Amino acid sequence: MVIAVDIRGSNAYQKFISNVFPLITSQHTEDTFVFIADRPFHYPIIGNTVIENIKERSSFLSAIGLQNKLSNVLKKYNASVLVTCKPFNTNVPVCLIVEEKTNAKYLLKSKTIISASEFNKNQIAEKYKVDSKKINEVYRPVNNNYKSVDFDEREKVKETFANGNEYF
Helix, strand or coil, X not given: CEEEEECCCCHHHHHHHHHHHHHHHHHCCCCEEEEEECCCCCCCCCCCEEEEECCCCCCHHHHHHHHXXXXXXXXXXXXXXXXXXXXXXXXXXXXXXXXXXXXXXXXXXXXXXXXXXHHHHHHHHHHHCCCHHHEEECCCCCCCCCCCCCHHHHHHHHHHHHCCCCCC
């Protein structure tokens, strides 16, 4: 299977891709992953990974050219699925990762939708009348600064703020 991953998008989307896809590519060496980028690619590269750089411009005519470039990449590698947060018209099944501003027509056309939470999933299903079975939650990764607290520190905080009770 050839999985095209459009990594153009917000910083939050790119962080999600950089946290999730190195793991996926390393676990699925039988598949080929084509990363479509508009800037330097800084993710770990596994043997089954191809990088296609596409320059994106801001004019209307450039948007049409970009559509053609993306379509050509999908055809070139005979992509089985496209993972993106910036949908466009294509015959390739789309796994749409929802960001805050996603066009409703693309939600309805997507084969699969990825949301960041159960709340977001329910909002999409209700507001856009999308079958909730095609929406999956993939939770945001833990911040790199997170460190677990040792047992003694945890007990001290529990005594101070919760009278020793386990609330969480």
